Amino acid sequence: IEKFLNEAGWKSYPGFVVHVFFHNDCTSAGEALRSIDQRNVIRSDFILVSADVVSNMKLDEALAAHRARRKEDKQAIMTIVTKRLSSRSHRTRLGDQDLIVAVDPSDNQLLSYEECNARSETCPYAKLESALFKSGKNIQLRNDLMDCHIDICAPEVLVDFRENFDYMHVRKDFVGGVLGDDILGNKIYLHELGQQEFGARIHNLRTYDCVSRDIIQRWLYPIVPDNNILPVDGPPTAYRHLRDNKYREDKDVTIARSAVVGDNCVIGAGTSIGEGTVVRNSVIGRNCVIGGKCVIEGCYLDADVSVGERSKLTQALVCRGAVIHADGCLQPGVVMSYNTVCGSGHTVPERYRVTLKQYSPDDDDMDSSDEELEYTRGGAQANVSGDDDDRGSAAAHGLTPGGLTTAIEQAALDKAKQGVADSQHSQMGWDPETVGYGGAGFRFVVRDEDQLQHSIAFNSIVAEQLPSDAYDSGSEDETGTGGGEQDRNQQTLEDEEEEEDEDYAEKVFRRE
Numbered sequence: 001i002e003k004f005l006n007e008a009g010w011k012s013y014p015g016f017v018v019h020v021f022f023h024n025d026c027t028s029a030g031e032a033l034r035s036i037d038q039r040n041v042i043r044s045d046f047i048l049v050s051a052d053v054v055s056n057m058k059l060d061e062a063l064a065a066h067r068a069r070r071k072e073d074k075q076a077i078m079t080i081v082t083k084r085l086s087s088r089s090h091r092t093r094l095g096d097q098d099l100i101v102a103v104d105p106s107d108n109q110l111l112s113y114e115e116c117n118a119r120s121e122t123c124p125y126a127k128l129e130s131a132l133f134k135s136g137k138n139i140q141l142r143n144d145l146m147d148c149h150i151d152i153c154a155p156e157v158l159v160d161f162r163e164n165f166d167y168m169h170v171r172k173d174f175v176g177g178v179l180g181d182d183i184l185g186n187k188i189y190l191h192e193l194g195q196q197e198f199g200a201r202i203h204n205l206r207t208y209d210c211v212s213r214d215i216i217q218r219w220l221y222p223i224v225p226d227n228n229i230l231p232v233d234g235p236p237t238a239y240r241h242l243r244d245n246k247y248r249e250d251k252d253v254t255i256a257r258s259a260v261v262g263d264n265c266v267i268g269a270g271t272s273i274g275e276g277t278v279v280r281n282s283v284i285g286r287n288c289v290i291g292g293k294c295v296i297e298g299c300y301l302d303a304d305v306s307v308g309e310r311s312k313l314t315q316a317l318v319c320r321g322a323v324i325h326a327d328g329c330l331q332p333g334v335v336m337s338y339n340t341v342c343g344s345g346h347t348v349p350e351r352y353r354v355t356l357k358q359y360s361p362d363d364d365d366m367d368s369s370d371e372e373l374e375y376t377r378g379g380a381q382a383n384v385s386g387d388d389d390d391r392g393s394a395a396a397h398g399l400t401p402g403g404l405t406t407a408i409e410q411a412a413l414d415k416a417k418q419g420v421a422d423s424q425h426s427q428m429g430w431d432p433e434t435v436g437y438g439g440a441g442f443r444f445v446v447r448d449e450d451q452l453q454h455s456i457a458f459n460s461i462v463a464e465q466l467p468s469d470a471y472d473s474g475s476e477d478e479t480g481t482g483g484g485e486q487d488r489n490q491q492t493l494e495d496e497e498e499e500e501d502e503d504y505a506e507k508v509f510r511r512e
Helices: 002-007 029-039 059-072 089-093 130-134 156-163 170-179 205-216 377-382 388-396 407-418 459-465 493-499 504-511
Strands: 046-049 053-055 076-084 098-104 109-116 140-142 145-153 187-192 199-201 239-242 246-249 265-267 278-280 295-297 312-314 353-355
Touching: 029 156, 029 170, 053 145, 059 076, 059 145, 059 187, 076 156, 076 170, 076 199, 098 145, 109 170, 145 187, 145 199, 156 170, 170 187, 199 205, 265 278
Parallel strands: 076 187, 246 265, 278 295, 295 312
Antiparallel strands: 046 145, 053 199, 076 145, 098 109, 098 140, 109 187, 239 246
């Protein structure tokens, strides 16, 4: 992490300084904040942001409102940034719990913050304290807000974490503790982003897909590929924005004459696309090789991915170095991890996750919440066996994310990538039902209740798990070319009538 930050181009911006603090014993946000408090480096208001937040908001208005409240009331210790849900931001909530807040409409003071899962049999409702309705205040209940996980905090927030060692999480512990404490009287307020502002946390594959599509469709302007400000592993990007939201780096890109690259596509440098191949709504990384007569739709291909001829990939995520041999098929929701291989002519079933590390449910604490695993998952992935000596040895040998530990395993993987299957390959024990004959990898099993979060394929999942009217299309036009760069005129009645004659599948997609 420190190396990445030191090499980041934005670190050299004038007046911008980055300090990195390490604390090996931190396993939660609360412990991290207490560590920062002990260093005594924060003495005034500060902004607390989750590391996986993407936003183009301007902080001026939120900061000014927070400081104005602080001048009048020193007990206003936090401002939480939220975004009103619209048709396109509804997608980021798929798989997440529903947020229900109670606010005072006169000044946006937060009175209650509750999360519930309407699709859960155990907790389908939000629980509100009866005392809330006895306070005499006007109360407005809202479930149309999305928490952006951007907080403007007073120094008292750190003091509160210092004095309450049982506070592990910002939302569940701190916010709940402040709202339930009538003695100190501290207050939390909400700030709602404007229509042209965006903020969302990418904490699972569902939100990764949603925010990526919003970036490609220019809803997060100026955070768009052709501004070439996003960090990458390697030389700086040089994307150009073409018509219909197509982005391409021109260096060593080869696209066959009969190949079709549709709307909302990103093509990285050094990539080649064969004759008759069709690519739609997909991101293709650098130095990828895609054979002829392939169909790639709604996919994310990392760098150095190889796709054989006549392969079909639909709403799949393929990580760096993975290989899909000829006539391979990845059904919606498939995740191919680093250096995995799909055998020739094999179909990886829907929503399968394939990795080179054989995984057992006993390797992880299945009862832990996603927020708890957020701070520990990195260590668990680096050391699946739980042996500290093995982890140190692996780090010393500079192993790749694939997790291979011996020269024999690496040799077998190299042959699998080349399409050569021999006795050495059969001895590896890779799962043929998952990756096919000649493939390399094992299935990684995900809890059923997390299927919605751990998949970029949302159409079939929504149809199975959500009511048809759960996410109405609203009043915004989701099929536009972008938000934030131009004003969108309100549709007339004639336009709506004409729209009813469009393809039915497109209507279902927009509603979901």
